[in-house]
Amino acid sequence: MSIKKPSRVAILGSTGSIGRSALDVLSHQPDSFELALISGHEQVDTFGQQCDTHKPKLAVITGPRTPSVDLWLAKSSAECRRELGMQRVIEAIREQGVDIVVAAIVGFGRTRVGLVHSVDQKLRGATLQPPPVTVVA
16 A cells, blocks of 8 residues: 655745635645645735745745845745745746646736746746737727
C-alpha cells in the first residue's frame, strides 16, 4: 500500500475573497494539500498574516515595491521564502512542482489572459510568448 503525497497548490491572489476561501479549504485538509505558493498584489499586511498562519513554501508580492513591501521581504525565512515580481510567480509554479493552480486574481483582458497563458506555457516547458488578444467593442 503506497501513501499518496499531498497535492502541491499555488494560490494566486490569496488576499481576495476567493483566495482566502481556498486557504481555508486547504487548512482543513492538510493530508491532501500542501501550500507551495501564494501570491498577493498590494495588501501587504494581510498577505504577511497569511504567510505566518498558512506557511507556504514561497510567497510572492506582485505589486510595486514600497517601504512596507521591503519590510515584508526582510522577514523571509527558510520556512517561508518571500520574493517579489510576477515573473517570479510564473517561474516558481514549475520550480515548486505545483499540481494545482488557483487563479483567484483580479484582472481584465490581456493581463489575466497573459498570466494564465504564461503559467500554462511554463508548466509545459515552452518559451513564454504572450497570446494574441482580440478586443470586441
